[in-house]
């Protein structure tokens with residue numbers, strides 16, 4: 001079924017009886033050419049591009065829970081391509097271009113909204129760093145503007161410009177950045193993949209891999225054994241646990257990241273704003289809630305619930321940047337498990353097992369990467385070669401001394 005304005009009118013006039021489920025509830029077959037483990041944004045996007053761009057069939061996505069139940073439905077929905085290093089920037093810019101055509105590609109309203117992202121700076125040194133980053137973005141075609149204090153004031157007059165500790169001196173602006181409706185992205189990819197014959201199998205946890213003489217043969221699941229020629233794992237916060245079943249130990253730590261949403265307010269924030277003196281970012285949802293977040297909790301955890309010190313720090317950042325936030329009532333706080341790599345960027349790579357591929361370690365940046373991650377992973381699964389935008393995301397980059405240290409923080413996951 002194609003969604004369109006005409007379809008909407010027709011259904012409205014005929015009692016909404018013609019709608020069909022957005023995807024089939026597929027039962028597992030004995031074997032597939034491609035099995036994708038993990039039905040989050042990345043797994044579903046991979047299946048979609050495998051079928052659509054690379055013309056592959058006999059594809060299944062195996063999801064432990066339900067579609068949209070993982071981080072793809074828990075994030076703060078920011079999309080942007082404002083990176084410094086070439087290893088990152090060309091990949092995230094590729095993703096941004098895919099976002100720009102995504103709704104037409106999927107025939108699904110993912111509420112992609114390019115309302116702009118402003119990174120505030122508070123010192124001369126920080127301005128220099130943002131200028132360098134902006135130049136890198138311009139060189140990669142991503143677009144960037146360095147705003148002075150007056151220009152920021154025109155965009156967001158309610159910020160605390162004369163804060164005694166962190167006065168606002170300007171901002172790096174990417175007007176093409178913004179937000180997208182997170183779970184709609186998962187639903188849109190699921191629907192598009194299903195329409196091309198991909199089996200989306202929910203409530204199907206992968207519990208092990210069948211590997212014979214270094215070659216993948218299939219996966220053990222809670223719904224029985226499923227054979228596969230090629231297996232791609234994209235399980236976000238569960239990467240270390242799942243890959244351990246294949247005998248692999250990953251350069252990843254798992255932490256909880258919390259997010260916050262307030263009661264609905266009238267439109268007040270023009271776009272996404274990030275504080276430069278501490279990790280704090282905020283936008284306003286289409287329903288009116290202020291959506292914001294900060295750092296990961298500083299300890300390893302698989303609990304999708306965080307702790308008070310980070311909540312306090314996030315609220316302090318919010319108050320320092322945007323004092324009026326103190327009057328808003330927080331409705332919900334939740335957490336998701338983030339796989340943090342040692343240098344910040346992710347992995348999209350083959351493993352030492354023939355036919356087994358890995359996609360993970362997305363840190364804070366996995367949502368914005370969803371389209372490019374799926375595309376690049378599909379390319380890798382279909383051709384055995386890394387996609388041109390994702391050649392740097394190798395599992396062996398620490399051994400070969402080719403870490404991509406965007407934050408300049410060294411091998412410390414809590415600082416990425």
Ligand SMILES: Cc1cc2nc3c(=O)[nH]c(=O)nc-3n(C[C@H](O)[C@H](O)[C@H](O)COP(=O)(O)OP(=O)(O)OC[C@H]3O[C@@H](n4cnc5c(N)ncnc54)[C@H](O)[C@@H]3O)c2cc1C
Nearest residue numbers: 038040041042064070071072075076078206336366367368
């Ligand atoms: C609070 C929070 C805020 C964030 N904000 C942003 C943001 O603003 N911008 C941004 O770019 N990124 C953000 N992120 C990061 C982003 O959400 C993730 O990096 C991204 O969603 C991960 O990829 P995914 O969508 O495939 O993950 P998921 O949706 O988590 O998908 C992985 C799936 O694998 C399934 N799975 C796990 N184990 C198994 C198994 N054994 N068998 C089968 N299935 C399994 C899980 O159930 C899950 O559905 C945020 C994350 C959090 C938690």
